[in-house]
Amino acid sequence: MNEYTMPIIFGVTLGTIARIMMLRTDYRQYPTYLHGKTIHLSLGFIAALLGAVAVPAIMEMEFTAVTLLTVAATQFRDVRNMERNTLTEIDGFELVPRGKTYIEGIAISFESRNYLVIFTAFIGTLFYIIWNVYFAIAGALVSLFISKFLMSGSNIKDIVDIEYHPLHFEGAGLYVENIYIMNIGLPERQEEIIKYGMGFVLTPKNMNVITTIGNLGQRQAILHDVSISLGVFRDSGTPALTPLIKRDLDDGRIGIFILPQVREIDKAKEIIGAVPVLENAIRMPSESKKHNKEE
Amino acid sequence: MKLEKAVLAVITTNKTKISGGAPIFICEDKNELESVAANLEAITDGIAHALGDEIFIIVKH
Known part of the structure:
Protein backbone atom coordinates (compact mmCIF):
# COMPACT_ATOMS: atom_id res chain seq x y z
CA MET A 1 0.00 0.00 0.00
CA ASN A 2 1.23 3.45 -0.82
CA GLU A 3 -0.37 6.85 -1.27
CA TYR A 4 -1.58 5.96 -4.77
CA THR A 5 -3.19 2.62 -4.04
CA MET A 6 -6.59 3.92 -2.96
CA PRO A 7 -6.90 6.53 -5.75
CA ILE A 8 -6.03 3.92 -8.37
CA ILE A 9 -8.50 1.42 -6.98
CA PHE A 10 -11.10 4.15 -6.88
CA GLY A 11 -10.39 5.18 -10.49
CA VAL A 12 -10.46 1.63 -11.78
CA THR A 13 -13.71 0.83 -10.00
CA LEU A 14 -15.24 4.00 -11.31
CA GLY A 15 -14.13 3.35 -14.87
CA THR A 16 -15.46 -0.20 -14.76
CA ILE A 17 -18.79 1.04 -13.42
CA ALA A 18 -18.89 3.54 -16.29
CA ARG A 19 -18.35 0.72 -18.77
CA ILE A 20 -21.09 -1.38 -17.19
CA MET A 21 -23.45 1.58 -17.39
CA MET A 22 -22.68 2.07 -21.06
CA LEU A 23 -23.04 -1.63 -21.87
CA ARG A 24 -26.75 -1.83 -22.31
CA THR A 25 -28.46 -4.77 -23.88
CA ASP A 26 -31.72 -3.49 -25.28
CA TYR A 27 -33.98 -4.32 -28.20
CA ARG A 28 -30.99 -4.26 -30.50
CA GLN A 29 -29.83 -7.33 -28.63
CA TYR A 30 -26.20 -6.59 -28.95
CA PRO A 31 -24.03 -7.67 -27.23
CA THR A 32 -26.40 -10.31 -26.00
CA TYR A 33 -24.27 -13.11 -24.82
CA LEU A 34 -22.25 -13.52 -21.74
CA HIS A 35 -19.07 -13.95 -23.72
CA GLY A 36 -19.55 -10.74 -25.68
CA LYS A 37 -20.20 -8.92 -22.45
CA THR A 38 -17.17 -10.44 -20.77
CA ILE A 39 -14.93 -9.20 -23.58
CA HIS A 40 -16.22 -5.67 -23.23
CA LEU A 41 -16.11 -5.63 -19.46
CA SER A 42 -12.52 -6.89 -19.47
CA LEU A 43 -11.48 -4.31 -22.02
CA GLY A 44 -13.33 -1.68 -20.00
CA PHE A 45 -11.40 -2.76 -16.92
CA ILE A 46 -8.09 -2.46 -18.80
CA ALA A 47 -9.11 0.96 -20.09
CA ALA A 48 -10.00 2.06 -16.56
CA LEU A 49 -6.67 0.80 -15.28
CA LEU A 50 -4.81 2.77 -17.94
CA GLY A 51 -6.71 5.94 -17.14
CA ALA A 52 -6.13 5.51 -13.42
CA VAL A 53 -2.39 4.82 -13.51
CA ALA A 54 -1.77 7.73 -15.86
CA VAL A 55 -2.26 10.17 -12.99
CA PRO A 56 0.37 8.81 -10.57
CA ALA A 57 2.72 8.45 -13.54
CA ILE A 58 2.44 12.16 -14.22
CA MET A 59 2.73 13.01 -10.51
CA GLU A 60 5.95 11.03 -10.26
CA MET A 61 7.34 12.84 -13.33
CA GLU A 62 7.35 9.55 -15.24
CA PHE A 63 6.19 11.13 -18.45
CA THR A 64 7.29 8.26 -20.64
CA ALA A 65 4.71 6.09 -18.88
CA VAL A 66 2.01 8.20 -20.51
CA THR A 67 3.08 6.94 -23.92
CA LEU A 68 1.45 3.72 -22.80
CA LEU A 69 -1.81 5.47 -23.59
CA THR A 70 -0.94 5.38 -27.28
CA VAL A 71 -0.71 1.62 -27.01
CA ALA A 72 -4.17 1.76 -25.49
CA ALA A 73 -5.42 3.76 -28.46
CA THR A 74 -4.15 1.10 -30.85
CA GLN A 75 -5.68 -1.58 -28.69
CA PHE A 76 -9.11 0.03 -28.75
CA ARG A 77 -8.98 0.63 -32.45
CA ASP A 78 -8.80 -3.12 -32.65
CA VAL A 79 -12.02 -3.24 -30.66
CA ARG A 80 -13.65 -1.34 -33.48
CA ASN A 81 -12.25 -3.80 -36.03
CA MET A 82 -13.39 -6.73 -33.98
CA GLU A 83 -16.94 -5.42 -33.71
CA ARG A 84 -17.06 -4.54 -37.36
CA ASN A 85 -15.87 -7.96 -38.44
CA THR A 86 -18.22 -9.87 -36.18
CA LEU A 87 -21.25 -7.83 -37.15
CA THR A 88 -20.45 -7.93 -40.87
CA GLU A 89 -20.04 -11.69 -40.69
CA ILE A 90 -23.40 -12.28 -39.07
CA ASP A 91 -25.21 -9.60 -41.06
CA GLY A 92 -25.53 -11.91 -44.06
CA PHE A 93 -27.73 -14.20 -42.01
CA GLU A 94 -30.14 -11.61 -40.72
CA LEU A 95 -33.61 -11.65 -42.27
CA VAL A 96 -33.33 -7.89 -42.53
CA PRO A 97 -29.65 -6.90 -42.45
CA ARG A 98 -28.33 -4.04 -40.36
CA GLY A 99 -26.38 -2.52 -43.20
CA LYS A 100 -22.79 -1.30 -43.23
CA THR A 101 -23.50 2.20 -41.95
CA TYR A 102 -25.26 0.92 -38.86
CA ILE A 103 -22.46 -1.58 -38.19
CA GLU A 104 -19.86 1.14 -38.52
CA GLY A 105 -21.83 3.28 -36.08
CA ILE A 106 -21.95 0.47 -33.53
CA ALA A 107 -18.24 -0.27 -33.97
CA ILE A 108 -17.28 3.37 -33.50
CA SER A 109 -19.32 3.69 -30.35
CA PHE A 110 -17.70 0.59 -28.87
CA GLU A 111 -14.30 2.17 -29.43
CA SER A 112 -15.24 5.57 -28.09
CA ARG A 113 -16.82 4.11 -24.98
CA ASN A 114 -13.44 2.79 -23.96
CA TYR A 115 -11.98 6.27 -24.26
CA LEU A 116 -14.77 7.62 -22.11
CA VAL A 117 -13.86 4.97 -19.55
CA ILE A 118 -10.22 6.12 -19.60
CA PHE A 119 -11.39 9.70 -19.15
CA THR A 120 -13.68 8.81 -16.25
CA ALA A 121 -11.01 6.78 -14.46
CA PHE A 122 -8.49 9.57 -15.03
CA ILE A 123 -10.78 12.22 -13.52
CA GLY A 124 -11.62 9.99 -10.56
CA THR A 125 -8.01 9.26 -9.69
CA LEU A 126 -6.86 12.84 -10.33
CA PHE A 127 -9.45 14.38 -8.02
CA TYR A 128 -8.78 11.76 -5.35
CA ILE A 129 -5.04 12.56 -5.35
CA ILE A 130 -5.37 16.35 -5.59
CA TRP A 131 -8.23 16.80 -3.15
CA ASN A 132 -9.99 13.93 -1.44
CA VAL A 133 -12.46 11.12 -1.92
CA TYR A 134 -15.52 13.40 -1.75
CA PHE A 135 -14.33 15.58 -4.61
CA ALA A 136 -13.46 12.42 -6.47
CA ILE A 137 -16.99 11.09 -6.07
CA ALA A 138 -18.44 14.42 -7.24
CA GLY A 139 -16.08 14.49 -10.23
CA ALA A 140 -16.97 10.89 -10.95
CA LEU A 141 -20.67 11.64 -11.03
CA VAL A 142 -20.09 14.58 -13.36
CA SER A 143 -17.97 12.53 -15.73
CA LEU A 144 -20.46 9.65 -15.69
CA PHE A 145 -23.13 12.17 -16.55
CA ILE A 146 -21.00 13.60 -19.37
CA SER A 147 -20.34 10.10 -20.70
CA LYS A 148 -24.04 9.37 -20.64
CA PHE A 149 -24.73 12.61 -22.47
CA LEU A 150 -22.04 11.98 -25.08
CA MET A 151 -23.35 8.51 -25.69
CA SER A 152 -26.88 9.47 -26.59
CA GLY A 153 -27.41 10.83 -30.09
CA SER A 154 -30.68 12.00 -31.54
CA ASN A 155 -33.52 9.81 -32.74
CA ILE A 156 -35.51 9.75 -35.94
CA MET B 1 -18.65 -9.77 -63.75
CA LYS B 2 -21.26 -10.31 -61.11
CA LEU B 3 -24.80 -9.52 -62.14
CA GLU B 4 -26.78 -7.76 -59.46
CA LYS B 5 -30.09 -8.26 -61.20
CA ALA B 6 -31.14 -10.61 -63.92
CA VAL B 7 -34.33 -11.59 -65.68
CA LEU B 8 -34.59 -15.32 -65.03
CA ALA B 9 -37.73 -16.09 -66.98
CA VAL B 10 -40.47 -14.57 -69.06
CA ILE B 11 -44.02 -15.87 -68.79
CA THR B 12 -46.63 -14.77 -71.25
CA THR B 13 -49.96 -15.55 -72.81
CA ASN B 14 -49.17 -13.61 -75.96
CA LYS B 15 -46.23 -15.11 -77.77
CA THR B 16 -46.19 -12.46 -80.48
CA LYS B 17 -44.82 -9.98 -78.00
CA ILE B 18 -41.67 -11.81 -76.96
CA SER B 19 -38.56 -13.44 -78.30
CA GLY B 20 -35.08 -14.60 -77.35
CA GLY B 21 -33.06 -13.98 -74.20
CA ALA B 22 -34.33 -15.51 -71.00
CA PRO B 23 -36.28 -18.79 -70.84
CA ILE B 24 -39.78 -18.20 -72.09
CA PHE B 25 -42.91 -19.91 -70.78
CA ILE B 26 -46.01 -19.63 -72.91
CA CYS B 27 -49.33 -20.10 -71.15
CA GLU B 28 -52.90 -20.54 -72.31
CA ASP B 29 -54.67 -18.10 -70.03
CA LYS B 30 -54.23 -15.75 -67.11
CA ASN B 31 -54.77 -18.44 -64.46
CA GLU B 32 -52.04 -20.60 -65.89
CA LEU B 33 -49.83 -17.55 -66.22
CA GLU B 34 -50.23 -16.77 -62.55
CA SER B 35 -49.67 -20.29 -61.34
CA VAL B 36 -46.56 -20.73 -63.49
CA ALA B 37 -45.26 -17.36 -62.26
CA ALA B 38 -45.94 -18.33 -58.63
CA ASN B 39 -44.10 -21.61 -59.07
CA LEU B 40 -41.15 -20.02 -60.80
CA GLU B 41 -41.00 -17.34 -58.13
CA ALA B 42 -40.73 -19.98 -55.44
CA ILE B 43 -38.26 -22.11 -57.36
CA THR B 44 -35.87 -19.37 -58.41
CA ASP B 45 -36.10 -17.22 -55.27
CA GLY B 46 -36.92 -14.31 -57.55
CA ILE B 47 -39.79 -11.87 -57.68
CA ALA B 48 -42.61 -12.10 -60.19
CA HIS B 49 -43.15 -8.68 -61.70
CA ALA B 50 -46.06 -7.84 -63.96
CA LEU B 51 -45.24 -5.86 -67.08
CA GLY B 52 -48.88 -5.92 -68.08
CA ASP B 53 -51.76 -8.37 -68.10
CA GLU B 54 -50.04 -10.63 -70.59
CA ILE B 55 -46.40 -10.62 -69.55
CA PHE B 56 -44.79 -11.51 -66.24
CA ILE B 57 -41.06 -11.63 -65.66
CA ILE B 58 -39.13 -13.29 -62.87
CA VAL B 59 -36.28 -11.12 -61.66
CA LYS B 60 -33.51 -12.05 -59.28
CA HIS B 61 -32.65 -9.09 -57.04
Whole structure:
Protein backbone atom coordinates (compact mmCIF):
# COMPACT_ATOMS: atom_id res chain seq x y z
CA MET A 1 0.00 0.00 0.00
CA ASN A 2 1.23 3.45 -0.82
CA GLU A 3 -0.37 6.85 -1.27
CA TYR A 4 -1.58 5.96 -4.77
CA THR A 5 -3.19 2.62 -4.04
CA MET A 6 -6.59 3.92 -2.96
CA PRO A 7 -6.90 6.53 -5.75
CA ILE A 8 -6.03 3.92 -8.37
CA ILE A 9 -8.50 1.42 -6.98
CA PHE A 10 -11.10 4.15 -6.88
CA GLY A 11 -10.39 5.18 -10.49
CA VAL A 12 -10.46 1.63 -11.78
CA THR A 13 -13.71 0.83 -10.00
CA LEU A 14 -15.24 4.00 -11.31
CA GLY A 15 -14.13 3.35 -14.87
CA THR A 16 -15.46 -0.20 -14.76
CA ILE A 17 -18.79 1.04 -13.42
CA ALA A 18 -18.89 3.54 -16.29
CA ARG A 19 -18.35 0.72 -18.77
CA ILE A 20 -21.09 -1.38 -17.19
CA MET A 21 -23.45 1.58 -17.39
CA MET A 22 -22.68 2.07 -21.06
CA LEU A 23 -23.04 -1.63 -21.87
CA ARG A 24 -26.75 -1.83 -22.31
CA THR A 25 -28.46 -4.77 -23.88
CA ASP A 26 -31.72 -3.49 -25.28
CA TYR A 27 -33.98 -4.32 -28.20
CA ARG A 28 -30.99 -4.26 -30.50
CA GLN A 29 -29.83 -7.33 -28.63
CA TYR A 30 -26.20 -6.59 -28.95
CA PRO A 31 -24.03 -7.67 -27.23
CA THR A 32 -26.40 -10.31 -26.00
CA TYR A 33 -24.27 -13.11 -24.82
CA LEU A 34 -22.25 -13.52 -21.74
CA HIS A 35 -19.07 -13.95 -23.72
CA GLY A 36 -19.55 -10.74 -25.68
CA LYS A 37 -20.20 -8.92 -22.45
CA THR A 38 -17.17 -10.44 -20.77
CA ILE A 39 -14.93 -9.20 -23.58
CA HIS A 40 -16.22 -5.67 -23.23
CA LEU A 41 -16.11 -5.63 -19.46
CA SER A 42 -12.52 -6.89 -19.47
CA LEU A 43 -11.48 -4.31 -22.02
CA GLY A 44 -13.33 -1.68 -20.00
CA PHE A 45 -11.40 -2.76 -16.92
CA ILE A 46 -8.09 -2.46 -18.80
CA ALA A 47 -9.11 0.96 -20.09
CA ALA A 48 -10.00 2.06 -16.56
CA LEU A 49 -6.67 0.80 -15.28
CA LEU A 50 -4.81 2.77 -17.94
CA GLY A 51 -6.71 5.94 -17.14
CA ALA A 52 -6.13 5.51 -13.42
CA VAL A 53 -2.39 4.82 -13.51
CA ALA A 54 -1.77 7.73 -15.86
CA VAL A 55 -2.26 10.17 -12.99
CA PRO A 56 0.37 8.81 -10.57
CA ALA A 57 2.72 8.45 -13.54
CA ILE A 58 2.44 12.16 -14.22
CA MET A 59 2.73 13.01 -10.51
CA GLU A 60 5.95 11.03 -10.26
CA MET A 61 7.34 12.84 -13.33
CA GLU A 62 7.35 9.55 -15.24
CA PHE A 63 6.19 11.13 -18.45
CA THR A 64 7.29 8.26 -20.64
CA ALA A 65 4.71 6.09 -18.88
CA VAL A 66 2.01 8.20 -20.51
CA THR A 67 3.08 6.94 -23.92
CA LEU A 68 1.45 3.72 -22.80
CA LEU A 69 -1.81 5.47 -23.59
CA THR A 70 -0.94 5.38 -27.28
CA VAL A 71 -0.71 1.62 -27.01
CA ALA A 72 -4.17 1.76 -25.49
CA ALA A 73 -5.42 3.76 -28.46
CA THR A 74 -4.15 1.10 -30.85
CA GLN A 75 -5.68 -1.58 -28.69
CA PHE A 76 -9.11 0.03 -28.75
CA ARG A 77 -8.98 0.63 -32.45
CA ASP A 78 -8.80 -3.12 -32.65
CA VAL A 79 -12.02 -3.24 -30.66
CA ARG A 80 -13.65 -1.34 -33.48
CA ASN A 81 -12.25 -3.80 -36.03
CA MET A 82 -13.39 -6.73 -33.98
CA GLU A 83 -16.94 -5.42 -33.71
CA ARG A 84 -17.06 -4.54 -37.36
CA ASN A 85 -15.87 -7.96 -38.44
CA THR A 86 -18.22 -9.87 -36.18
CA LEU A 87 -21.25 -7.83 -37.15
CA THR A 88 -20.45 -7.93 -40.87
CA GLU A 89 -20.04 -11.69 -40.69
CA ILE A 90 -23.40 -12.28 -39.07
CA ASP A 91 -25.21 -9.60 -41.06
CA GLY A 92 -25.53 -11.91 -44.06
CA PHE A 93 -27.73 -14.20 -42.01
CA GLU A 94 -30.14 -11.61 -40.72
CA LEU A 95 -33.61 -11.65 -42.27
CA VAL A 96 -33.33 -7.89 -42.53
CA PRO A 97 -29.65 -6.90 -42.45
CA ARG A 98 -28.33 -4.04 -40.36
CA GLY A 99 -26.38 -2.52 -43.20
CA LYS A 100 -22.79 -1.30 -43.23
CA THR A 101 -23.50 2.20 -41.95
CA TYR A 102 -25.26 0.92 -38.86
CA ILE A 103 -22.46 -1.58 -38.19
CA GLU A 104 -19.86 1.14 -38.52
CA GLY A 105 -21.83 3.28 -36.08
CA ILE A 106 -21.95 0.47 -33.53
CA ALA A 107 -18.24 -0.27 -33.97
CA ILE A 108 -17.28 3.37 -33.50
CA SER A 109 -19.32 3.69 -30.35
CA PHE A 110 -17.70 0.59 -28.87
CA GLU A 111 -14.30 2.17 -29.43
CA SER A 112 -15.24 5.57 -28.09
CA ARG A 113 -16.82 4.11 -24.98
CA ASN A 114 -13.44 2.79 -23.96
CA TYR A 115 -11.98 6.27 -24.26
CA LEU A 116 -14.77 7.62 -22.11
CA VAL A 117 -13.86 4.97 -19.55
CA ILE A 118 -10.22 6.12 -19.60
CA PHE A 119 -11.39 9.70 -19.15
CA THR A 120 -13.68 8.81 -16.25
CA ALA A 121 -11.01 6.78 -14.46
CA PHE A 122 -8.49 9.57 -15.03
CA ILE A 123 -10.78 12.22 -13.52
CA GLY A 124 -11.62 9.99 -10.56
CA THR A 125 -8.01 9.26 -9.69
CA LEU A 126 -6.86 12.84 -10.33
CA PHE A 127 -9.45 14.38 -8.02
CA TYR A 128 -8.78 11.76 -5.35
CA ILE A 129 -5.04 12.56 -5.35
CA ILE A 130 -5.37 16.35 -5.59
CA TRP A 131 -8.23 16.80 -3.15
CA ASN A 132 -9.99 13.93 -1.44
CA VAL A 133 -12.46 11.12 -1.92
CA TYR A 134 -15.52 13.40 -1.75
CA PHE A 135 -14.33 15.58 -4.61
CA ALA A 136 -13.46 12.42 -6.47
CA ILE A 137 -16.99 11.09 -6.07
CA ALA A 138 -18.44 14.42 -7.24
CA GLY A 139 -16.08 14.49 -10.23
CA ALA A 140 -16.97 10.89 -10.95
CA LEU A 141 -20.67 11.64 -11.03
CA VAL A 142 -20.09 14.58 -13.36
CA SER A 143 -17.97 12.53 -15.73
CA LEU A 144 -20.46 9.65 -15.69
CA PHE A 145 -23.13 12.17 -16.55
CA ILE A 146 -21.00 13.60 -19.37
CA SER A 147 -20.34 10.10 -20.70
CA LYS A 148 -24.04 9.37 -20.64
CA PHE A 149 -24.73 12.61 -22.47
CA LEU A 150 -22.04 11.98 -25.08
CA MET A 151 -23.35 8.51 -25.69
CA SER A 152 -26.88 9.47 -26.59
CA GLY A 153 -27.41 10.83 -30.09
CA SER A 154 -30.68 12.00 -31.54
CA ASN A 155 -33.52 9.81 -32.74
CA ILE A 156 -35.51 9.75 -35.94
CA LYS A 157 -38.53 11.33 -34.24
CA ASP A 158 -36.48 14.46 -33.57
CA ILE A 159 -35.90 15.07 -37.25
CA VAL A 160 -39.03 13.84 -39.06
CA ASP A 161 -42.82 13.64 -38.75
CA ILE A 162 -44.11 10.08 -38.93
CA GLU A 163 -47.49 9.32 -40.48
CA TYR A 164 -49.29 6.06 -41.13
CA HIS A 165 -50.60 5.46 -44.65
CA PRO A 166 -52.26 2.22 -45.74
CA LEU A 167 -50.59 0.42 -48.62
CA HIS A 168 -52.31 0.31 -51.96
CA PHE A 169 -51.71 -1.08 -55.44
CA GLU A 170 -52.02 0.70 -58.75
CA GLY A 171 -51.90 -2.14 -61.23
CA ALA A 172 -48.88 -4.14 -60.13
CA GLY A 173 -47.18 -1.18 -58.46
CA LEU A 174 -47.13 -1.04 -54.66
CA TYR A 175 -47.48 2.45 -53.23
CA VAL A 176 -47.25 4.11 -49.83
CA GLU A 177 -49.27 7.26 -50.34
CA ASN A 178 -47.80 8.48 -53.65
CA ILE A 179 -44.38 6.89 -53.20
CA TYR A 180 -43.73 3.94 -55.48
CA ILE A 181 -42.19 0.97 -53.66
CA MET A 182 -42.02 -1.97 -56.05
CA ASN A 183 -43.74 -4.09 -58.67
CA ILE A 184 -45.54 -7.17 -57.39
CA GLY A 185 -46.96 -9.33 -60.15
CA LEU A 186 -48.87 -12.14 -58.46
CA PRO A 187 -52.33 -11.36 -57.08
CA GLU A 188 -51.81 -13.71 -54.13
CA ARG A 189 -48.60 -11.90 -53.15
CA GLN A 190 -50.45 -8.60 -53.46
CA GLU A 191 -53.14 -9.89 -51.09
CA GLU A 192 -50.49 -11.02 -48.62
CA ILE A 193 -48.82 -7.66 -48.74
CA ILE A 194 -52.06 -5.74 -48.24
CA LYS A 195 -52.92 -8.07 -45.36
CA TYR A 196 -49.59 -8.08 -43.55
CA GLY A 197 -47.88 -4.90 -44.68
CA MET A 198 -47.94 -1.42 -43.23
CA GLY A 199 -46.88 1.85 -44.77
CA PHE A 200 -45.41 4.93 -43.16
CA VAL A 201 -44.30 8.24 -44.59
CA LEU A 202 -41.52 10.22 -42.93
CA THR A 203 -41.61 13.92 -43.69
CA PRO A 204 -38.33 15.73 -43.01
CA LYS A 205 -38.53 18.74 -40.73
CA ASN A 206 -35.82 20.69 -42.53
CA MET A 207 -33.42 20.66 -45.43
CA ASN A 208 -30.55 18.92 -43.61
CA VAL A 209 -32.77 16.00 -42.73
CA ILE A 210 -33.65 15.30 -46.37
CA THR A 211 -30.11 14.15 -47.04
CA THR A 212 -29.79 12.31 -43.74
CA ILE A 213 -32.87 10.15 -44.16
CA GLY A 214 -32.10 9.69 -47.83
CA ASN A 215 -28.91 7.87 -46.81
CA LEU A 216 -29.24 4.21 -47.71
CA GLY A 217 -27.53 3.10 -44.51
CA GLN A 218 -29.94 5.14 -42.40
CA ARG A 219 -32.88 3.65 -44.26
CA GLN A 220 -31.58 0.13 -43.75
CA ALA A 221 -31.12 0.86 -40.05
CA ILE A 222 -34.77 1.88 -39.79
CA LEU A 223 -35.89 -1.33 -41.50
CA HIS A 224 -33.62 -3.44 -39.32
CA ASP A 225 -34.75 -1.89 -36.04
CA VAL A 226 -38.42 -2.10 -36.97
CA SER A 227 -38.04 -5.74 -37.99
CA ILE A 228 -36.24 -6.53 -34.76
CA SER A 229 -38.86 -4.92 -32.57
CA LEU A 230 -42.04 -5.87 -34.41
CA GLY A 231 -40.95 -9.09 -36.06
CA VAL A 232 -40.91 -9.60 -39.78
CA PHE A 233 -43.20 -11.55 -42.08
CA ARG A 234 -40.69 -13.09 -44.44
CA ASP A 235 -38.36 -15.98 -45.02
CA SER A 236 -35.34 -16.75 -47.12
CA GLY A 237 -36.47 -17.37 -50.67
CA THR A 238 -39.36 -14.90 -50.52
CA PRO A 239 -37.75 -11.81 -51.98
CA ALA A 240 -41.18 -10.35 -52.79
CA LEU A 241 -41.73 -9.98 -49.04
CA THR A 242 -38.88 -7.60 -48.41
CA PRO A 243 -39.40 -4.48 -46.33
CA LEU A 244 -38.30 -1.49 -48.37
CA ILE A 245 -37.89 2.24 -48.11
CA LYS A 246 -38.17 4.45 -51.14
CA ARG A 247 -37.78 8.13 -51.53
CA ASP A 248 -40.03 10.74 -53.05
CA LEU A 249 -37.63 12.61 -55.29
CA ASP A 250 -39.83 15.71 -55.32
CA ASP A 251 -39.64 16.61 -51.68
CA GLY A 252 -37.33 14.09 -49.99
CA ARG A 253 -40.03 12.34 -47.98
CA ILE A 254 -39.43 8.63 -47.57
CA GLY A 255 -42.03 5.90 -47.77
CA ILE A 256 -41.51 2.90 -45.50
CA PHE A 257 -43.02 -0.43 -46.39
CA ILE A 258 -42.74 -2.97 -43.60
CA LEU A 259 -44.14 -6.43 -42.94
CA PRO A 260 -44.35 -6.62 -39.15
CA GLN A 261 -45.73 -9.47 -37.15
CA VAL A 262 -47.15 -7.09 -34.57
CA ARG A 263 -49.39 -4.74 -36.51
CA GLU A 264 -50.02 -1.88 -34.13
CA ILE A 265 -49.79 1.53 -35.69
CA ASP A 266 -48.88 3.49 -32.56
CA LYS A 267 -46.25 1.02 -31.50
CA ALA A 268 -44.71 1.00 -34.97
CA LYS A 269 -44.61 4.80 -34.99
CA GLU A 270 -42.85 4.83 -31.63
CA ILE A 271 -40.30 2.27 -32.80
CA ILE A 272 -39.54 4.13 -36.02
CA GLY A 273 -39.20 7.28 -33.95
CA ALA A 274 -36.72 5.63 -31.59
CA VAL A 275 -34.31 4.53 -34.33
CA PRO A 276 -31.00 6.30 -33.77
CA VAL A 277 -29.87 8.84 -36.30
CA LEU A 278 -26.61 7.33 -37.53
CA GLU A 279 -23.57 9.53 -37.10
CA ASN A 280 -22.33 8.60 -40.54
CA ALA A 281 -25.60 9.58 -42.16
CA ILE A 282 -25.82 13.08 -40.72
CA ARG A 283 -25.29 15.81 -43.29
CA MET A 284 -25.45 19.52 -42.72
CA PRO A 285 -25.84 21.21 -46.09
CA SER A 286 -27.27 24.28 -44.36
CA GLU A 287 -23.86 24.81 -42.71
CA SER A 288 -22.29 25.26 -46.11
CA LYS A 289 -20.76 28.68 -46.68
CA LYS A 290 -22.41 28.90 -50.08
CA HIS A 291 -25.85 28.83 -48.49
CA ASN A 292 -25.01 31.35 -45.84
CA LYS A 293 -23.23 33.85 -48.02
CA GLU A 294 -24.62 37.33 -47.49
CA GLU A 295 -26.25 38.61 -50.64
CA MET B 1 -18.65 -9.77 -63.75
CA LYS B 2 -21.26 -10.31 -61.11
CA LEU B 3 -24.80 -9.52 -62.14
CA GLU B 4 -26.78 -7.76 -59.46
CA LYS B 5 -30.09 -8.26 -61.20
CA ALA B 6 -31.14 -10.61 -63.92
CA VAL B 7 -34.33 -11.59 -65.68
CA LEU B 8 -34.59 -15.32 -65.03
CA ALA B 9 -37.73 -16.09 -66.98
CA VAL B 10 -40.47 -14.57 -69.06
CA ILE B 11 -44.02 -15.87 -68.79
CA THR B 12 -46.63 -14.77 -71.25
CA THR B 13 -49.96 -15.55 -72.81
CA ASN B 14 -49.17 -13.61 -75.96
CA LYS B 15 -46.23 -15.11 -77.77
CA THR B 16 -46.19 -12.46 -80.48
CA LYS B 17 -44.82 -9.98 -78.00
CA ILE B 18 -41.67 -11.81 -76.96
CA SER B 19 -38.56 -13.44 -78.30
CA GLY B 20 -35.08 -14.60 -77.35
CA GLY B 21 -33.06 -13.98 -74.20
CA ALA B 22 -34.33 -15.51 -71.00
CA PRO B 23 -36.28 -18.79 -70.84
CA ILE B 24 -39.78 -18.20 -72.09
CA PHE B 25 -42.91 -19.91 -70.78
CA ILE B 26 -46.01 -19.63 -72.91
CA CYS B 27 -49.33 -20.10 -71.15
CA GLU B 28 -52.90 -20.54 -72.31
CA ASP B 29 -54.67 -18.10 -70.03
CA LYS B 30 -54.23 -15.75 -67.11
CA ASN B 31 -54.77 -18.44 -64.46
CA GLU B 32 -52.04 -20.60 -65.89
CA LEU B 33 -49.83 -17.55 -66.22
CA GLU B 34 -50.23 -16.77 -62.55
CA SER B 35 -49.67 -20.29 -61.34
CA VAL B 36 -46.56 -20.73 -63.49
CA ALA B 37 -45.26 -17.36 -62.26
CA ALA B 38 -45.94 -18.33 -58.63
CA ASN B 39 -44.10 -21.61 -59.07
CA LEU B 40 -41.15 -20.02 -60.80
CA GLU B 41 -41.00 -17.34 -58.13
CA ALA B 42 -40.73 -19.98 -55.44
CA ILE B 43 -38.26 -22.11 -57.36
CA THR B 44 -35.87 -19.37 -58.41
CA ASP B 45 -36.10 -17.22 -55.27
CA GLY B 46 -36.92 -14.31 -57.55
CA ILE B 47 -39.79 -11.87 -57.68
CA ALA B 48 -42.61 -12.10 -60.19
CA HIS B 49 -43.15 -8.68 -61.70
CA ALA B 50 -46.06 -7.84 -63.96
CA LEU B 51 -45.24 -5.86 -67.08
CA GLY B 52 -48.88 -5.92 -68.08
CA ASP B 53 -51.76 -8.37 -68.10
CA GLU B 54 -50.04 -10.63 -70.59
CA ILE B 55 -46.40 -10.62 -69.55
CA PHE B 56 -44.79 -11.51 -66.24
CA ILE B 57 -41.06 -11.63 -65.66
CA ILE B 58 -39.13 -13.29 -62.87
CA VAL B 59 -36.28 -11.12 -61.66
CA LYS B 60 -33.51 -12.05 -59.28
CA HIS B 61 -32.65 -9.09 -57.04
